[in-house]
Amino acid sequence: MDTPLTVPALAGATELACDVLVVGGGTAGTMAALTAAGRGANVLLLEKAHVRHSGALAMGMDGVNNAVVPGRAEPDDYVAEITRANDGVVDQSTVRQTATRGFDMVKRLESYGVKFEKDEHGEYAVRQVHRSGSYVLPMPEGKDVKKVLYRQLRRREMREKIRIENRVMPVRVLTAGGRAVGAAGFNTRTGEFVVVRAGAVILATGPCGRLGLPASGYLYGTYENPTNAGDGYAMAYHAGAALTGIECFQINPLIKDYNGPACAYVANPFGGYQVNRHGERFVESDYWSGRMMAEFSAELASDRAPVYLKLSHLPEETIGAVESILHTTERPTRGTFHAGRGHDYRTHDIEMHISEIGLCGGHSASGVRVDAHARTTVPRLYAAGDLACVPHNYMIGAFVFGDLAGADAAQFSCYEDELPQDQIAAAHELVYRPLRNPDGPPQPQVEYKLRRFVNDYVAPPKSGAKLSLAVEAFERMTGAIGGMGARTPHELMRCAEVSFIRDCAEMAARASLARTESRWGLYHERLDHPEQDDAGWLHHLDLRKSPSGAMEFTARPVEPYVVPVPEFAPAGGPERPLGQVALIPVATAGPGAAAARPAGAAAPAPAAPGAASDPALLRLLTLAEESPDLDALRPYLADPDPAIRTAAVTPHSARPCRPARGPYWPRACATTRPRCAPPPRPPCANWSKYCPPRTSWGPRCAPRSTCPTPPCAPPPWKCCGRCAWAGRRCTRPRSRTPTSRSASTRCGASSRWTRPGNWRRPRSTPPARCGSR
16 A cells, blocks of 8 residues: 655755746747747746646647738738727737737747648648638648657757756745745655745746536536646736736637537638528627627527537538548547547538636636736746737747747846745645645545536626625635645645636636626626626726735726727726725525615615514424414413514414425425425435324325325325325325225315415316425
């Protein structure tokens, strides 16, 4: 048996040092490391998996979504398109970096050995997907792109400058004097605690793809790489950096029941398109906008659903070309999935659906705030790739901003002063607290519950009430997360990821609550604020952690555009501090704050004496369960409180049921109207908990071994004596003996055991759902 993992001593931590620390070995991280090393910096690259097969590029990439190739597209046109796709809330200086540097990055990748499709004239075969401009550049051998990058990292001249530490997961960025000075984490295989001192830190940890729960319920069946749990979002937030656009979620079309994209960037340039069940095209908006997802969602919710990716009209040669890309790159199990269902692109259109929600700068606009050089608001802390808020930046943008971050960070040398011991101790506690409670709730259970709350209360369409409930739920989850148990380093990694997901969930809920308008189509659709408000909300919404630990917001006006876009006219101006977002009061079933009332409505009358919380009234309700006689009720009949006197003389049938205490109906409901009692559910043997022996059953009472028909019939609570449910009739026997076969009279309004109007209905009408009001 393996030796149980113990909590390592804080003093025994392994300390590493470097000029530039790169966190994450995916698309942006590898490029940042290569560029910083090329500028002469000593680089340390940390990856919680293995750089050879980590990140979104692990299985390759089928093409470039936003290549601005000279002669085929113009940088200003690209900037204008991204501005429109993001409803005007864009820092054009960052988008323009991708537009102007993207083609040079394509050439650089090509020099590494990455192959891009070219036409018969040797020109880049750029295709058009969007309404204007041709930006999609296929990669016929894109499955090998990560291998090509790894070979560059392992070249001799790079090995001397780049140290790679696989299986090391940072959990916190260390700061001193207001700037980033390193990170703290642990080894996911040995459990060893690791502290790094650095001159600059580059976060390239990807999106928060494990935020919402997929329709399959499988924790790791996400649209995005499921290892991307929002690590960088949480680390940047706790380091004091500003995040922006967090309310603008990532939602994508995907193949139903398969955690992979429908790949319209591949299929549409070949002639594929989306249709509803009538074969009608329904997408009117541009493909990379949230408005397109709103159209998609509306079609799915209509009687024209389901929706499909249509390829069956294409010739054999074209379908073969599409299959050669889709079935070999990024998610090569796609062909196996279709084959298992007997589907073929030649004969079947492929059913589509909508992904779970996530946070992503590269495919939406939710990420860490950066400038045109990938610098965050914390000095010497950088963000690149899908973590950085550069809208619709995709793979080429990740490479570009990784390159920018590496170039700027290379100027700093290793931090030499003492590292902040309080931050190191807090990171140590975050990592190893599950070891102190090995029998606590396991990570899968806690994570499932957390992400169910995300689906229930945060996923669009949003409302202030649901978002407020979400914040309350995520605050409660802090305790559950702190109580998780683990026994191995791998389980420690998963537990740390759940804490990152919780941080991202709270940020998403609070940011969505703070922006009181609807924008970006489905990404931020507020039912209680359905209109887009450019006058008041053509702003970035920044959030950061205040010195007190609270989450605070600032409305930052969009800077005047570099490339004019007629639809929007940002005026700039000073930032508007919003402080902490206020939760919306939500009515509850128990005591609580008064519910909001319409403007001008009269204030509610003071609560009457004898409210439900009155101990005397609670004792009276408890006594009512036992069918008390007059002597037992005399003290309540003489009570000075009129509400208690009224309750004492009120028939049982007029009193509300108390909450059920068991899996079926409470004992108190045996003396109240049937509507108060939920229907009994199989197994019927559980009736014996509430019904006496068979000898006291009335005639035609349902046998103990069967359930009444229909299942929603009122409970056979008169198996216990006076009135029996027989088929669809509620009867009152003249005799309680099982041998009696005398005629029965129907239970009428005179019986206090039934509700007025009886439970007897015509056979053609099913009984009302038990428990309904």
